[in-house]
Amino acid sequence: MLDMKLGIIGLGGWVTTGHLPALTDLGIKVDYCADIDEKRVKDLSQKTGCKGYLDYKEMLRNENPDLVLVAVPHSLHASIALDAINNDANVYVEKPMATSFQEALTLVEASRKRNKVLVVGHENRFNPAMLIAKKLIRSGEVGKIYHMRGFYIRQRGIPTSPTFIKKDLAKGGAVFDIGTHIVDLLLFLSDFPMPKSVTGKTYSAFSDDKTKFSVYPSPNLPNFKVEVEDFGSAFLNLGDEITAYMEVSWASYIKENKMEVTILGDKGGVHIENGILNFMRNIADEYFISTPSTQPQRGSVYREVWRTVMDSISKGFPEYPLCSAEQGAIGVAILESIYKSALEGREVKIDIPQWLLKQSQLVS
CATH class of the missing domain: 3.30.360.10 (Dihydrodipicolinate Reductase; domain 2)
Structure with missing residues (x-):
């Protein structure tokens, strides 16, 4: 696995029940996390040892993570993913990647311009x-x-x-x-x-x-x-x-x-x-x-997703069968x-x- 700094923005149910167990199984360390819910941030920080933030922009600015998982409400997917890309991070954004086609195109263009891997969470x-x-x-x-x-x-x-x-x-x-x-x-x-x-x-x-x-x-x-x-x-x-x-x-x-x-x-x-x-x-x-x-089992699917995400970042493009930004x-x-x-x-x-x-x- 690549040695990179991983940040998670949004600490709701799918992160704790799907992503985190897979990351743990693969030995992928969570370095930073951000959520507006202080209890969620505190709980994850205590569990994983990651540095917690209540403001994701502060996390991006201070820590410059290499990879960011965006798992927030649908309406915020595009704007937060764009902020992460513009902060020079690769991004794994939960589905749907945006709530309008224009927002989605903006993300595609930003990831291409900065040569960053952007994948969408279609684990099925x-x-x-x-x-x-x-x-x-x-x-x-x-x-x-x-x-x-x-x-x-x-x-x-x-x-x-x-x-x-x-x-x-x-x-x-x-x-x-x-x-x-x-x-x-x-x-x-x-x-x-x-x-x-x-x-x-x-x-x-x-x-x-x-x-x-x-x-x-x-x-x-x-x-x-x-x-x-x-x-x-x-x-x-x-x-x-x-x-x-x-x-x-x-x-x-x-x-x-x-x-x-x-x-x-x-x-x-x-x-x-x-x-x-x-x-x-x-x-x-x-x-x-x-x-x-x-x-x-659901956990095995998420393990394969994250294994492929890490391989994709090392190669610089989304590997099959990940969902690319364009898709x-x-x-x-x-x-x-x-x-x-x-x-x-x-x-x-x-x-x-x-x-x-x-x-x-x-x-x-």
């Missing part, structure tokens, strides 16, 4: 089922992809943290929170075709019943209210004669939680549900189904278009610069 790519699906598609066994489907549906999973449900902090609800995973997987598995247009719809079906439709504890806050959507769906025209449908929900009347991706090709089909892959094809005129993978920006363009389509009640065209698309395909 590292699920063995997704990697096997990618190999099957690249080998030609699936044939020409013509349609894809993606679902991320919860029964009772409306977040109760203000960072997810307050409009000014989150900017959006289920589409930004979990829809970003589905959009990224659809693009990743299809080698980043050129998105053409989106027709989207969002709903706030259970916002008034947030405690009834959540397994998370309700915070003791005045005027606690869900201000963002809990459901979103979209039909995507991805160009190259590929279409896709996606559906995401924090809460819904379904049998069980599920995360599901289906890839339909003219030679075979791939179906992944909750980490289990099935590959369907014809062999000697018989319909054949194989199931070659199982769901890994993350295309995902944001689609997410932004879903919201625009839902707001205006019409199909929305997507205009992706050719240079951005070409760069996104280099590490897909």
